[in-house]
Amino acid sequence: MAATQVAAPHAPGRLGEPIPAVDLLDYLAGLDAWLRDRRATLDGLDGELRRLGAQGADAHPDAGGNRAPTTLATLTGDLVLAMSMWQSVNDRVTELLRLWDSGRADATAREAMSRTIWGRLRSEAGQSGQTTLPEGTRLTDALLTQLRGRLAFDVEHADIIARLRRALASIVRSEDHADVGSDLQQRCGQLRAAHHRLREDSMRGADIAGRLRELEDAVARLERDAIVSAATRREHRRDADRAERLLAELGERVAPLRDLVERCRREILDPPLLAVPDPQRLGPVPQGTAVVDYLQRLASVERAMDVVETQYARPLRERAALRYRLGTAQQRARAAGREGSPTVVAARGEASDAVEHTPCDVTLATDLVEQYEYLVQPLPHARERRGTS
Template sequence: MTGTMSGRVAAPSAPGRLGEAAPTQELAAYLAGLERWLTDRRAELDRLDTAAQGSSAGDSLTPDLVLALTMWQAIRTRTDELVAVWDAGRADAVAREKMSQLVWGRLDSGLGSALVSLVEAVTLCDAMIGQVRVRLAFDPSTADDVARLRELRAALVRCEDLAGVEAEPLAAVAALRERERRLVEQAARGADVGGPLAELEAATARAERDLIVQVSQRRTLVTGRAAARATLDALETREPTLHDLADRCRREVVRPPKLAVPDVSRLGPPPETRTELDAYVDRLGAVQRAFDAVADAYSAPLRERAELRYRLEQARAAADVNGRSASPTVRAGYEEARTAVEQTPCDVDQSRYLVEQYLYLTRDLPHPGPEGTRR
């Protein structure tokens, strides 16, 4: 749901999930909330930019502002794509499934190789804006260190949750937690901790931002590996069927295709890294296309043989009706065509010629008119 919190528009809750068509009403509410969020955050970024230009620390804030604006623009671009697919509410189930992909799929966040979903990009953008806002609001003479330390602890808790059980991120967060503990001890002795506190706030905000990106990348990798495994299992299930089809075609047809069925086992299991997984998915796609080509190549002559049998029997029934089957030539043509299509292995080209010849022999002949003319 979209709402306001301390005068700010809250980020909307995203509907649906990957691979499913999100409900129409939830998508409508999400798009409306996302537009309000974009308008509110752009206005806030403009205010922060103006404040930074008048601040003595403006130069140090510029990279963070540029990064936040870049993230905001990436969200704006993805929202425009969603609006286009939404088509003023005329999106069908296929279009709504595509919208779920746009919401939960990877988004070029403007952080180079860091790819996050739209939902995570919104959270990340808010974290960046919060970091800039904290740095601009810092005033050693008036800052409420107690309140800021409380917010700092909350940010550190979020970082610990994001780090999960990964040793390296947990160690980095533990180092930030130790710095926070020392600041509390210094503040308790009456020391001025304004400067170190501002530095720790900025470091914690950066750590939270980086952890959001890392978690997104891990989640995307896990999802990608699961999808690759499902595709691999489907290909392994399909491979024996294609071998059976190829063997049948070679037995029943003269001059069968000479395509080989790819060996899926040579692909191995899905790899662990993103770069290797992307290449692996490309290979899966190539095998899938090769399977389709094999299926089409080997099933085509078998389908044509079955169709020729059907056409031959239909033509024979028509010849019985129109009297053409009484002709010795027609009867001989039928026997020759039937022998060709029933023979195993079958010469499909020759059978096609003989069936066409029989169809010609059994065609309806023109009848003479009342005055002896043909009509």
């Protein structure tokens, strides 16, 4: 609660004398404002005590910042006493309003009002002794001042408490995102220590507004960095999972590629001179930012494997295609009646030997198959004779 802004009104007149109506009107207006203000103060203090009770607080610093003997039960008792005194004042004001009768009070009624103001009243708690109405307002204010001092509870402090709580909550969220031993965790520890110092200084009544703003700025940067760090770690984990899958896939390709290379070197003359990359030589999948570079290296290995597969498979495919072309050309020779020609027979034998020879000279075999394909074509004059007939 804030330090009380509405002062207790000055009581007019004396005991047993009629009080001027104008003075009574001003006094009643002042009492009404005072009652409403003190009620709000009491409600705020009651809410703070309830919060402390819900948090299991056993002690609270006193006005000097010492943690001794102010227990929650003691504070609650003081608050009950202050509420009792406020109620006694409120009852006396209710009686004054009845006598005032909306301004129709005569001299006798105004004299009775002076007795109500200056006569002794007793708290319902029976602990405040007999007091006049002005003494009741002063005693209530004194009790509230004492409670506010013990709780350090004014509007500014309440705002500071709320800001400190928000800052601490932000630090805790950042700690949840921080890795053990990381720079982020160290910053969390430093800001938590700074928060603790500010809280202690606030309880002692020190002005921490400037330092609190600095802490809030630092905490905001910390939480932003923590969020970015958490998102980056999630991305790195996804990259690591992708790297694990890609590493496994490339590892499964190694054995078939080596078989392909071995076959090509066995069956083809002058095969490509390329080695099969081994992805396992990259080592295990790293964690953190290193996984990005690891993925790039895996991609390079994948491209190299594709090149090896293409280069070693091409001559084998070409040899298989030459076998097919040779068979097709033989069918054309039979259809054209050229199958028995010594030239065609010799060309076919030469081409077939070149294709089936191991290791196969693919370039020579290609030339001989093309030569055989040319020889099996129908002779020009034979085409003319078929056309004439």
